[in-house]
Amino acid sequence: MLNLIAPQSLKDLVEANAIRQATVVADNDVFKITVKYGMVERVVSVRTREGQIKERVFTSLDAVARFMREKVHLAQYEVNAANFQPATKRTKRPDTSNRLKEAHAALSRSEWLTQKVGASREGIKDGSNPLISPADWEQIRANKRAQRDTA
Numbered sequence: 001m002l003n004l005i006a007p008q009s010l011k012d013l014v015e016a017n018a019i020r021q022a023t024v025v026a027d028n029d030v031f032k033i034t035v036k037y038g039m040v041e042r043v044v045s046v047r048t049r050e051g052q053i054k055e056r057v058f059t060s061l062d063a064v065a066r067f068m069r070e071k072v073h074l075a076q077y078e079v080n081a082a083n084f085q086p087a088t089k090r091t092k093r094p095d096t097s098n099r100l101k102e103a104h105a106a107l108s109r110s111e112w113l114t115q116k117v118g119a120s121r122e123g124i125k126d127g128s129n130p131l132i133s134p135a136d137w138e139q140i141r142a143n144k145r146a147q148r149d150t151a
Contacts, residue, residue, distance in 0.1 A: 004045035004053060005035065007071055013037055014074045022077035024064050026084035030057040031064050033077075 005013075013019050013035070021036040032055055033044040046056035058064045061079065068074045123129025132140075 003040070003042045004055065005042035006045055006047075006053075007056075007067075010035060010044060010074075011072050014072055019074065022068075022074055024058075024061070024077060024079045026079075026081045027057070028083065028085045030059060031061060032057055033064065033068070 010019075018037045019035055020038075023034050024031050025034055035042055035044070044056045045053050047053050058067065068077060120129055124131065
């Protein structure tokens with residue numbers, strides 16, 4: 001495996017005109033970017049949510065072009081599509097899917113809780129939800145304890 005280079009470092013090298021060659025290399029159905037500067041060849045990296053640093057992969061040449069133009073400011077590079085296999089099935093992102101499902105479930109729970117609290121407050125205002133005094137609560141708890149102890 002080649003050494004990795006962070007996108008910001010690559011941008012700095014581009015601004016210093018130190019890049020000898022940049023190549024977009026196909027690897028089955030994804031693309032990676034390799035750059036040569038000095039006597040070194042590196043692959044562009046990415047930091048994951050977990051903090052790992054891995055090779056950055058792109059699913060299309062459009063994504064590569066956007067990255068090179070907007071993030072790195074490199075206008076000229078080669079494309080090596082010799083290993084491109086468009087029929088290879090792309091793996092889905094189960095981690096992203098699970099994260100979005102959990103966020104949706106949390107939002108649904110939050111909405112439900114907001115509705116319940118709102119309904120309780122409305123009930124207190126209009127008298128349909130009577131307030132229970134601390135002395136009454138103590139009596140209810142004592143009755144529950146006695147009921148539990150006899151069971």
